[in-house]
Amino acid sequence: MGSKLHMETARAIPVIAEMDVVVIGGGPSGVAAAVTAAEQGMRTMVIERYGFFGGMSVAGLSGTVCGLYSSSRTNRLEQIVDGFAGRFVNLLKSKDGIAEPVPFGHTALCVHDPLSWKETADALIRGAGVHVLFHTWFADVIMDEGRLSGIVIENKEGRRAIRGKVFIDATGDGDVAARAGAPCLFGKDGFVQFPTMIFRMGGVDWKLASRMSPAEVEALIGEQVSSGNYELPRRHVYLLPMPRRNEALINATRIAKPGNGVVNGTVTEDLTWSEFEGRRQIREYERFLRDLVPGFKESYIIDSAVQIGIRQTRTILGEYVLKNDDILNARKFRTAIARSAWPIEAHGEEVKIAYLNDDYYEIPYEVMLPRGVEQLLTVGRCISAEHEALASARVTAQCFEEGFAAGYAAYSAIRERVAPKQVDVGEIRKFMVAHGANL
Structure with missing residues (x-):
C-alpha cells in the first residue's frame, strides 16, 4: 500500500490512571487475573477492545470450557481442574448458562451460552471492584531500562497513558510483551494453527442429530466433497449441543x-x-447440514462469531518453554500452577489429536515470565510453549488458572516489593489450593 511516511506530531499524553495491577485483555485469563488481584486489595484496571468480556470464548464463539476433565479410553472422567475455572463454571451453572459435559474423544467439554458468560464475568469484575475500560485498544509500552512502567492506550478520547506496578498481558497475541521487546516465535517454522469462523444454529432436533456419530459426519463430508457436491474444506467438525x-x-x-x-x-x-472467507464458508456448511444431517433439516443460522476465531499467533518466550515431551510424558513441575489432560489438538490441513489417557501434565509458573522484560506476566494462548504443546495448553480452563496464578503473583510481587520473577511460587500454589485449585 505504499511506503510513504507521515511524521506524527510529538505531543504530551495525559496519564489517566495510576494502578497497582493493569490487565490488558478481558478473556478467561484476563478476567481471572483482574478479579484475583483486585480481591487481594490491589488497585486493578483491565482494558478490553470490545464492549464485553470473553475474548475468543465469546467474541470468537469458541463457546466451550475445555480442559476441565481427565482423559481416559474408558471415559471414566473426573474434574481435575477447579480453582478459578471451577468457580466460573459453577456460576454459569447457577444461571443455566452451561450444558452438561459432552464427550470429546477420550475427555469431555462443556458448551456455554455467550450472554451468560458475559454476565458472569461482569458480576465477578464489578464485585471485585476492578476498574474497566471497554472499547479501548493497547497502543504502546512505556519502558524504563527493561522495566515496564506504563502503557499507552487508544480509545474515543484519543491516546492516554496508564501507569502501573505490574502488568498482565492477556491479549492472546502477546501484544504487550512483543512491543516491550520480549523474544517471540510465530508457530512452528512460521506455521500456526488455522483459525475458524464458528457459528450457532437454532431449530435443531438433537434426538435425531445424536443418531449420527462424529465419525459418520466426517465420512459423509468426505463423500460429498469427493463428489463435488459441496465445498467443505474441513472434514473433522464439531456439532455441539x-x-x-x-x-x-x-x-x-x-x-x-x-x-x-x-x-x-x-x-x-x-x-x-x-x-x-469465514462467513462464506458457514453458509456452505449450513447447506450441507440442512440437506444431509439428521436433525438439521429445519435448522437455521442464529449468528456467527463477532470475529474470526484465532488459535495461535505469537508465542512469547519465557523463563521456561513448555515442551511437546512435557505433554506426552505427563510431566509434573514443582512450580506448577495448573494441570491439564486436554489432548494436543492441532488444526492444520487436517485436525490431528493426541490424547493423554489416565494421567495429566502440569503447566509451570515460568511459562508466564517473558524473557528480558520486568514487571510483566503473559497469560493465555501466548504463553511460552512449543507448537504442539500450545495446541493443548491454550484451552479455556488452563487460561483461567494461568490468570488466577498471575493475579496472585502480581499481588505478591507488589506486597514483597520484588519482581514477578522473584516471587515465591510456593506461596502462589498455597493460595490457589486454598481457593479450590487442584495442585
Whole structure:
C-alpha cells in the first residue's frame, strides 16, 4: 500500500490512571487475573477492545470450557481442574448458562451460552471492584531500562497513558510483551494453527442429530466433497449441543489461504480476508447440514462469531518453554500452577489429536515470565510453549488458572516489593489450593 511516511506530531499524553495491577485483555485469563488481584486489595484496571468480556470464548464463539476433565479410553472422567475455572463454571451453572459435559474423544467439554458468560464475568469484575475500560485498544509500552512502567492506550478520547506496578498481558497475541521487546516465535517454522469462523444454529432436533456419530459426519463430508457436491474444506467438525437444547454450536470451518497458506492473526489484511472467507464458508456448511444431517433439516443460522476465531499467533518466550515431551510424558513441575489432560489438538490441513489417557501434565509458573522484560506476566494462548504443546495448553480452563496464578503473583510481587520473577511460587500454589485449585 505504499511506503510513504507521515511524521506524527510529538505531543504530551495525559496519564489517566495510576494502578497497582493493569490487565490488558478481558478473556478467561484476563478476567481471572483482574478479579484475583483486585480481591487481594490491589488497585486493578483491565482494558478490553470490545464492549464485553470473553475474548475468543465469546467474541470468537469458541463457546466451550475445555480442559476441565481427565482423559481416559474408558471415559471414566473426573474434574481435575477447579480453582478459578471451577468457580466460573459453577456460576454459569447457577444461571443455566452451561450444558452438561459432552464427550470429546477420550475427555469431555462443556458448551456455554455467550450472554451468560458475559454476565458472569461482569458480576465477578464489578464485585471485585476492578476498574474497566471497554472499547479501548493497547497502543504502546512505556519502558524504563527493561522495566515496564506504563502503557499507552487508544480509545474515543484519543491516546492516554496508564501507569502501573505490574502488568498482565492477556491479549492472546502477546501484544504487550512483543512491543516491550520480549523474544517471540510465530508457530512452528512460521506455521500456526488455522483459525475458524464458528457459528450457532437454532431449530435443531438433537434426538435425531445424536443418531449420527462424529465419525459418520466426517465420512459423509468426505463423500460429498469427493463428489463435488459441496465445498467443505474441513472434514473433522464439531456439532455441539448448547444449553438451550434446540441450538447447536458449529465448529466446522477451516480458514486458510489458497494452497493451505497461513493466516497471520497479527496482520490486519489477513484478518480482514478471513472474516469474509469465514462467513462464506458457514453458509456452505449450513447447506450441507440442512440437506444431509439428521436433525438439521429445519435448522437455521442464529449468528456467527463477532470475529474470526484465532488459535495461535505469537508465542512469547519465557523463563521456561513448555515442551511437546512435557505433554506426552505427563510431566509434573514443582512450580506448577495448573494441570491439564486436554489432548494436543492441532488444526492444520487436517485436525490431528493426541490424547493423554489416565494421567495429566502440569503447566509451570515460568511459562508466564517473558524473557528480558520486568514487571510483566503473559497469560493465555501466548504463553511460552512449543507448537504442539500450545495446541493443548491454550484451552479455556488452563487460561483461567494461568490468570488466577498471575493475579496472585502480581499481588505478591507488589506486597514483597520484588519482581514477578522473584516471587515465591510456593506461596502462589498455597493460595490457589486454598481457593479450590487442584495442585
